[in-house]
Amino acid sequence: METGIARHGSPEARESRLHRGTNQSGMRDHNERLVLSLVRQHGSLAKSDIARMTGLSAQTVSVIMRELEEDKLLVRQAPLRGKIGQPSIPMALNPEGAFFIGLKIGRRSAELVLIDFLGNVRAMLQNSYRYPAPRETVEFVSAGITKMRSELTPAQDKRIAGLGIAMPFELWSWADTAGAPREIMDEWRHRDIRADIQAQCDFPVYLQNDATSACGAELVFGQAGAARDFVYFYIGAFAGGGIVLNGRLFGGPTGNAGALGSMPVPGPDGKPTQLIDVASIAILERALSAKGIDGSYLWTSPQEWGEIGAELDDWIASAAQALAYAIVAASSVIDFEAAVIDGWMPLEVRRRLVDAVTDAIVGIDAEGLKLPIVREGTVGIHARALGGASLPLSERFLIGPTTISRGT
Numbered sequence: 001m002e003t004g005i006a007r008h009g010s011p012e013a014r015e016s017r018l019h020r021g022t023n024q025s026g027m028r029d030h031n032e033r034l035v036l037s038l039v040r041q042h043g044s045l046a047k048s049d050i051a052r053m054t055g056l057s058a059q060t061v062s063v064i065m066r067e068l069e070e071d072k073l074l075v076r077q078a079p080l081r082g083k084i085g086q087p088s089i090p091m092a093l094n095p096e097g098a099f100f101i102g103l104k105i106g107r108r109s110a111e112l113v114l115i116d117f118l119g120n121v122r123a124m125l126q127n128s129y130r131y132p133a134p135r136e137t138v139e140f141v142s143a144g145i146t147k148m149r150s151e152l153t154p155a156q157d158k159r160i161a162g163l164g165i166a167m168p169f170e171l172w173s174w175a176d177t178a179g180a181p182r183e184i185m186d187e188w189r190h191r192d193i194r195a196d197i198q199a200q201c202d203f204p205v206y207l208q209n210d211a212t213s214a215c216g217a218e219l220v221f222g223q224a225g226a227a228r229d230f231v232y233f234y235i236g237a238f239a240g241g242g243i244v245l246n247g248r249l250f251g252g253p254t255g256n257a258g259a260l261g262s263m264p265v266p267g268p269d270g271k272p273t274q275l276i277d278v279a280s281i282a283i284l285e286r287a288l289s290a291k292g293i294d295g296s297y298l299w300t301s302p303q304e305w306g307e308i309g310a311e312l313d314d315w316i317a318s319a320a321q322a323l324a325y326a327i328v329a330a331s332s333v334i335d336f337e338a339a340v341i342d343g344w345m346p347l348e349v350r351r352r353l354v355d356a357v358t359d360a361i362v363g364i365d366a367e368g369l370k371l372p373i374v375r376e377g378t379v380g381i382h383a384r385a386l387g388g389a390s391l392p393l394s395e396r397f398l399i400g401p402t403t404i405s406r407g408t
Contacts, residue, residue: 028397031056035064036073036093037399040220044077044090065091073097073117073397093117098161098397101148102389103141104210104382105132105167105193107180107237107282108299111385112144117393119221119386123148128300131180132171134191142200162392164206165194166213166384168238169256206391208251210234212258213387214379215242216249218340220390220398222378227338230372231330233260233323234383235343235353237299239279245334249394263329265322275326279319281344287311302344302381312349320356324364327357331369342377350376 028036031054038053039045045053051061068074069091077090097117104111110132114123125144129136149157172185198205208216215232228247234240241260243250251257260275267273277283285295288311298305305312327339341354358374379386 029064030399031060032064032068033397033399035061035068036397039074039091039093040398044092046080046088046090048088071097095120096156096159098159098393099152099156100161100389100392101145101163102385102387102391103163103165103167103197104213104385104388105137105165105171106210106384107132107168107171110137110140111382112141112148113382113385113389114148115386115389119390121382121386123151124382124385128296131184132188133184134187134193134196137193138196141197145200160203161396162204162206163197163201164208164213164388164391165197166208166210166388166391167193168211168240169209204392204396206395208388208391209240209242209255209259210236210384210387211240211261212242212249212251212255213391214240214342214383215244215258215387216390216394217379217383217387218342218377219244219247219249220394221386229334229336230338230340231260231327231334231336232258232340232377233279233326233342234377235279235281235319235341235345236384237280237282237344238276239319240276243334248399260326260330263326265325265329268318275322278322283318284308284311284315287315299344303346305346305349316349316353316356320353320360323353323357324360327361327374328364328366328369328371331366331371335370336372339372339374340377341374342379342383344381347380 034054035050038050042049047058047061047065050056050065051058054061056064065074069076072094074091074097075094077092080088080090095116095118099117099122100115102111102113102115108130109126109128111127112125113121115121125140125147127140145163149160152160171188194205194207211234214234218232228244230244232242232244234242239261241258243258261280263275264272265275265278267278281298285298288295288308291311293311323341330336330339341350341357343350343353345353354374354376361371361374377383
């Protein structure tokens with residue numbers, strides 16, 4: 001029995017179990033995933049706490065916790081001594097328990113990130129470009145993975161549990177909007193980027209829409225609080241989003257649920273248009289270009305844009321109005337507790353945008369609806385790359401894996 005091997009076998013056997021999991025898909029047993037999810041959510045928990053939360057017997061929890069500790073996924077914390085009985089020993093996630101790589105392929109930049117089991121960033125690489133090209137992207141990933149792995153110890157390298165790719169679906173469809181040569185963008189139509197990268201990796205590779213992945217990062221690594229149902233908007237070169245229902249990322253049958261960039265909203269002239277055509281940062285860059293200003297710093301310096309002036313003010317006003325309509329429309333379908341807005345922008349710009357959305361919603365007729373609280377995201381500019389890294393983490397170690405595509 002595999003659990004017996006994990007308890008009594010060699011360190012090599014336990015390492016093998018980490019990669020194999022407890023079934024052929026490489027995922028942990030359901031109860032193990034449940035325990036890991038609870039410990040991640042609460043920071044640390046004692047066996048008695050987990051038994052109470054899950055309804056599992058104390059003996060079952062004890063066996064699970066012992067196996068997870070021997071697999072080096074959990075570590076003991078300092079005992080908590082009460083007034084009576086034996087001291088309680090909380091267990092926490094071991095940062096060294098597993099490592100994950102995330103890749104964001106965006107329309108203006110690519111990011112590669114290595115995180116540990118807690119979600120701490122151990123390494124990050126970035127490549128900015130005018131438009132994404134498949135061959136150069138694979139070369140960037142190949143060189144980046146080699147560099148990251150060379151900086152790990154052999155024991156850490158063995159614990160890389162997967163790589164997740166976060167990229168726009170049908171990237172080739174946005175050639176004109178991105179200002180990219182159509183023949184280059186058409187290459188994406190015929191390339192299986194997941195398979196290309198999988199051929200270079202000895203761990204599983206997953207693929208998900210970039211904005212949905214960012215939503216997953218907010219769910220797994222963010223400070224979502226008590227909200228278990230929220231609609232999420234990520235404002236990058238193009239606007240997109242995702243949906244969380246009952247504490248789980250909902251991707252739908254094709255992984256494209258929550259394609260909020262395509263949501264119809266009123267345009268500047270009052271006629272219907274898509275959210276992506278109003279709230280995307282590419283629209284701000286276009287406005288700067290019209291004034292003869294090079295807006296490339298929007299992509300290379302997301303932490304600090306400096307003084308932009310009227311163009312930024314106008315973009316925030318238009319984007320906020322469109323986002324407000326999108327939130328109201330989404331709320332007519334699902335009773336969301338919160339609407340979360342994050343993006344590739346400085347924190348001050350994000351705060352201004354969220355404040356403007358909150359003000360804009362007041363002017364929309366929402367009779368019959370209970371509107372969600374509008375708040376800022378808590379992950380920030382690297383949400384898509386971290387969301388990519390969260391794909392193997394969620395798929396293999398947590399309850400409620402995301403809907404993940406296996407190819408383009």
